[in-house]
Amino acid sequence: MTAQAHHAPRPTKRQLIIETAERLFAEHGYDATSTARIATEAGVPSGLVFYHFATKLDLLIAVVQERPEPSEVLRSAARPRTVRGRLRAIVASLVAELENDRAARIIVFREAQGRPEIASRAAELFAGATATVADLLSGADDVVADAARVQAAAELVVSRVFLDTVALGQPETAAKRHAAMVELIAESLTSGPD
Known part of the structure; x- marks a missing residue:
């Protein structure tokens, strides 16, 4: 048979x-x-x-x-227990997803200008991704930052990765910037207030 x-x-x-x-x-x-x-x-x-x-x-x-929500992809970044580990996993997941779905992201980026329906969807995608990243970061074992700093960190991560991967089309050259960003944010979120 x-x-x-x-x-x-x-x-x-x-x-x-x-x-x-x-x-x-x-x-x-x-x-x-x-x-x-x-x-x-x-x-x-x-x-x-x-x-x-x-x-x-x-x-x-x-x-x-009709695109998958970024939060679906980012949930796998919850495995590492530390802020630094989660940040690395978040950045890797975002880069992979944005590269995988590059055409749709380019369309959102380009067509949001002057089209309220598309701008609204772009805002929803950004809000969903940043909320998920903030949730993942706040659940790390070593985070000591308040919710406002965690939210700001989440917005920075999502914005930077989107900018490098979609707007600039430079995910490969962005690896060093992403690594430096991870270190800076990890230090900020794991140390006490100044």
């Missing part, structure tokens, strides 16, 4: 349209990408795009909304 090959399920036509739109919006920008091109590259009839999405903006919103 031969073993049957296991295949990943084929994406639905809707998923295929979203994936194609994500790639094209990231490569060319929202305004420069027509729905006809999305349909052609997805291999579906043009009308099918509008069957699933009333407008091109609805398609853009779906591309941005």
